[in-house]
Amino acid sequence: MNFPLIAPSILASDFGNLQRDVEMLNSSKADWLHIDIMDGTFVPNISFGFPVTAAINKHTKKPLDFHLMIEQPSRYFKQCVETGAEVISVHHEACPNLHRVLQEIRELGCKAGVALNPHTPVNVLKDIMELTDIILLMSVNPGFGGQKFIERTFQKVRDAKEMVLNAGTHTMIEIDGGVNMNNARALCQAGADILVAGNFVFSASDPLETIARLKTVNSEEKFV
Numbered sequence: 001m002n003f004p005l006i007a008p009s010i011l012a013s014d015f016g017n018l019q020r021d022v023e024m025l026n027s028s029k030a031d032w033l034h035i036d037i038m039d040g041t042f043v044p045n046i047s048f049g050f051p052v053t054a055a056i057n058k059h060t061k062k063p064l065d066f067h068l069m070i071e072q073p074s075r076y077f078k079q080c081v082e083t084g085a086e087v088i089s090v091h092h093e094a095c096p097n098l099h100r101v102l103q104e105i106r107e108l109g110c111k112a113g114v115a116l117n118p119h120t121p122v123n124v125l126k127d128i129m130e131l132t133d134i135i136l137l138m139s140v141n142p143g144f145g146g147q148k149f150i151e152r153t154f155q156k157v158r159d160a161k162e163m164v165l166n167a168g169t170h171t172m173i174e175i176d177g178g179v180n181m182n183n184a185r186a187l188c189q190a191g192a193d194i195l196v197a198g199n200f201v202f203s204a205s206d207p208l209e210t211i212a213r214l215k216t217v218n219s220e221e222k223f224v
């Protein structure tokens with residue numbers, strides 16, 4: 001894999017032109033499409049459900065990275081897989097039986113991710129690293145796109161990277177919220193493997209070029 005992986009967040013796309021935006025991403029350097037599912041309970045917002053993910057799956061050529069911001073996420077794993085999930089991330093804060101939940105995700109043939117809210121330290125995952133394919137660090141409070149990046153995230157990425165190295169696993173570190181060209185390279189230097197970007201991509205005058213720049217962020221000498 002060529003890192004960082006770039007996962008544009010569909011939450012920031014134009015839902016009235018979803019097919020157009022998914023096809024634009026097909027022709028981009030994006031690695032995954034990030035799919036935010038919100039239930040209005042775990043987070044104070046509702047995004048979209050499985051009729052919409054089925055429509056995305058019908059048109060995408062990229063793997064789908066599901067981020068479940070919902071209570072009792074296991075209830076919906078089957079529908080995630082049926083509509084194209086290759087990655088399923090659940091929230092640590094929503095899963096009292098996280099060990100079992102991660103096993104269920106892997107048994108369905110998906111990569112298992114654990115998302116952590118900004119207030120949750122990374123060491124809560126220390127004893128479950130062998131089941132964790134992805135640590136998804138929220139760099140904003142979950143629920144809404146277009147928020148300001150929380151600077152403390154840089155230290156959390158370093159902490160997560162150290163934990164992964166100590167565990168000797170292949171766990172990848174994904175960053176979600178407020179990612180842009182001002183923080184992308186420093187995030188990668190701190191240890192990030194996957195960058196989610198919503199508004200930064202979809203509000204850009206040239207989303208294809210914006211994705212390409214994020215993809216090559218480690219080799220760019222200067223950002224404007």
Ligand SMILES: O=C(CO)[C@H](O)[C@H](O)COP(=O)(O)O
Pocket residue numbers: 009011012034036067140141142143144145146147176177178179196197198199200
């Ligand atoms: O999970 C999310 C919100 O809960 C979004 O994926 C995230 O906020 C990305 O959007 P943006 O890049 O616009 O901040």
